[in-house]
Amino acid sequence: MSEAAAIAPNPQKLEKASRQIRHLAQFAIVEEAGISAVSKAAVVIVSLVVAAFIVWAAFMRIDEVAVTFGSAVPSRSVQVVQHLEGGIVRDILVEDRAMVEAGQVLVRLDPVQASAEWEQAQSRRASLAIKVERLRAFVENRAPDFSSFDAKYAPLVADQQDILKANSERWSSQRKVFEEQIQQKREEIRAAQNQQRAAEEQLKLVTEEVGMREQLFNSGYSSKVDYYAVRRTRAAVESELSRLKGQEATAAKALEELSKRIGDLDNNIRQDSLGELGTVSAELAQVDESLGRLEDRVKRLEIVSPVKGFVQNLKAKTVGAVVPAGGMLMEIVPIDDELLVETRISTRDVGHLHEGQKVIVKVASYDFVRFGSVEGTLRDISATTYVDEKDNQPYYKGWVVLQHPYVGKHEGQNRILPGMTVQADIITGEKTLLQYLLKPLQASFSQAFRER
Numbered sequence: 456m457s458e459a460a461a462i463a464p465n466p467q468k469l470e471k472a473s474r475q476i477r478h479l480a481q482f483a484i485v486e487e488a489g490i491s492a493v494s495k496a497a498v499v500i501v502s503l504v505v506a507a508f509i510v511w512a513a514f515m516r517i518d519e520v521a522v523t524f525g526s527a528v529p530s531r532s533v534q535v536v537q538h539l540e541g542g543i544v545r546d547i548l549v550e551d552r553a554m555v556e557a558g559q560v561l562v563r564l565d566p567v568q569a570s571a572e573w574e575q576a577q578s579r580r581a582s583l584a585i586k587v588e589r590l591r592a593f594v595e596n597r598a599p600d601f602s603s604f605d606a607k608y609a610p611l612v613a614d615q616q617d618i619l620k621a622n623s624e625r626w627s628s629q630r631k632v633f634e635e636q637i638q639q640k641r642e643e644i645r646a647a648q649n650q651q652r653a654a655e656e657q658l659k660l661v662t663e664e665v666g667m668r669e670q671l672f673n674s675g676y677s678s679k680v681d682y683y684a685v686r687r688t689r690a691a692v693e694s695e696l697s698r699l700k701g702q703e704a705t706a707a708k709a710l711e712e713l714s715k716r717i718g719d720l721d722n723n724i725r726q727d728s729l730g731e732l733g734t735v736s737a738e739l740a741q742v743d744e745s746l747g748r749l750e751d752r753v754k755r756l757e758i759v760s761p762v763k764g765f766v767q768n769l770k771a772k773t774v775g776a777v778v779p780a781g782g783m784l785m786e787i788v789p790i791d792d793e794l795l796v797e798t799r800i801s802t803r804d805v806g807h808l809h810e811g812q813k814v815i816v817k818v819a820s821y822d823f824v825r826f827g828s829v830e831g832t833l834r835d836i837s838a839t840t841y842v843d844e845k846d847n848q849p850y851y852k853g854w855v856v857l858q859h860p861y862v863g864k865h866e867g868q869n870r871i872l873p874g875m876t877v878q879a880d881i882i883t884g885e886k887t888l889l890q891y892l893l894k895p896l897q898a899s900f901s902q903a904f905r906e907r
Contacts, residue, residue, distance in 0.1 A: 520815075520880040521808060523853065525798030527818075527875045529789040534761050536561060536787060540752060541780040542568070544771050551769045555760040555787065562758045562771055562784055569756060573749040580746055581608045583739040589615040590732040593622060594725055626724055633717040640710040647703035654696040661689040764789040765872070788873050794860040796831065798879045799843075800851040807883040808836060814855045815880040821862045821869050829862055829871070831855040833881055855879055 542564035549561050585604060592599035599619060601612045668685045671677035764787040771784045778784060796816055800808065814831040817823045837852040862869040 519884040520882055521800065521804035523798040523800050523804075523879045523881060525796055525877055525879060527871050527873050527877060528795050528797045529764070529873050530793045530795050531762065531789045534764070534787040534789060536758060536760070536784045537781055538564065538755065538758060538778055538784065539781060541778045541782055542756070544774055544776045544778060547771055547774060549766050549769070549785075551766055553766045554790070555764065555766060557760055557763045559760045560757050561760055561766075564756045564758070564778065566753065566756050569749065569752050573746070573753055576742060576746045576749050580739065580742045581605070582611050583735055583742060585611050585615050586735050587732065587739060589619045590728050590735065593619055594728045594732065629720055630717060633713055633720065637710060637713045637717070640706045640713060643706040644703055644710065647699050647706060651696060651699045651703065654692055654699060658689065658692045658696060661685065661692050665689050758784060760787055762787055762789045790860070790873070794857045794871055795834070796855040796857060796877055796879055798853045798855060798877070800836065800853045802840065802849055802851065804883070805836065805851045808833065808853070808881055810835060813882045815882070816855065816857060817878045817880070818862050818871055819876045819878070826862045826869055829857050829859065831857045831879070853881070
C-alpha cells in the first residue's frame, strides 16, 4: 500500500503542469498564425509620428524669457509746481487728473502788490537815470539830453534841470571871483612893467647926468652940492626900479596862486560830481537788478506747466487762497514720447540680462489677447538689490524703454499712463522644444549620478 501511494501522482503538480502545457500551446498557435497587417501598420505609423515629432522638436525654437512685473513711469521725475514769493490765488484754470501742455497756464495770482512794487521801482529808476544824466552833463560841461525819458517823468526832468542850472551858476560865480582877481593881478603886473620901463629910461638919463656932473666937479666947474644932488636922484630912481620889480614879482606870485585856486575849484567840483555820479550809478544798478526780479515776478504771476503731463495733488483749490512763499500748488506727472517701465528683476534671472535685450510688455489695463503687447528695450539694471517691504525678498530694478506709449495700432487710443501695472517678459535667448523636454531628464540624471 505504501509503495502504491508513493507511485500515485500529486494532484497539485498535475494541475500546474497542465497550465504550462496550455500556455505553450497558445504561444505555438500565435507563432504559427503571425502578426496581422493592421497591427504592423499601426506600429509603423506610431513610429513615424514619434520620429517626426522628435525632428520637429529638435528644430522648433522657443524664446527664453525672464518674467518680471512692474509699472509704467515717466522718464522724468514728477514736477512739483511751486511759487517763489507766493501770493493770493486769482484764477484756477485746471483740476486734478487734467492733462496739460508744456507752457499752459495753470494758476494766476493777484497782480496788485507785485505791479505796485514794479511801478514804484520804475519811478525810482527813472529818477536815478535822470540824475545820472544831469551829473554827466555837469561833469562834461555840456547840455543834458533828457529826450529818452517818458513825458510822465517831466517833473523829475524839470527838477534836475533846475539843480543843474543852480550848480552851474554857483560854479560860474565862484570862478568869476577868481577870474576878476586874476585880471586885477595881470593889470598890476602890466602897470609895474610899464613903470619899470620908465624908471629904467630915467635911470639911464640920470646916470649920464651923474657922469657929466662928475667931470665938471673934477674940473672945478661944478659945485659938490650939485654933484651929490644928481647922485641922490640916481639912487632914488634905482630904489624905485627895485620896488617896481618887487611889486611885479608879488603880483606874479599872486596870479599863480589864483590860477591854482581856480584849478582846484574846478577839480574839486568835478571830483564831487564824479563821486556823486558813482554813488547814484551804483544805486541805479541795484534798482535795475531789483527791477529785473520784479519783472520776473510779474511774469510769474501766471504759473505755467513746466512739462506736458497730468495734474495731481492739486493744493490751490479756491480763489482767494493764500499761497505761501515756496509753497506747492500741484504736481505734474510728465507724459513724453519716451515712456519707461520700471520692473522688478529676480536675483535668479539677473545674471542672464543685459542692456539692449528685447522686452515684450503686457499692460494689465488692456487685455493681452484683445489689444496685444508693446515692444521695448531693456535700458538699464540697478547696480545693487532692493528689498521688498512685504516679503523681505531682494530684487533688482530694471528700466525698459517702450517703442510707443500706447497699446494697439492707434496712437490716440489705449495710452499707457504712469502708474499702470505691467508684465515685462525680457527675452534672454532661445531653446529648441526638444531641449525643453529633455531638460527635466538631464537635471534628474545630473542629480542622480551625484548621490552616494
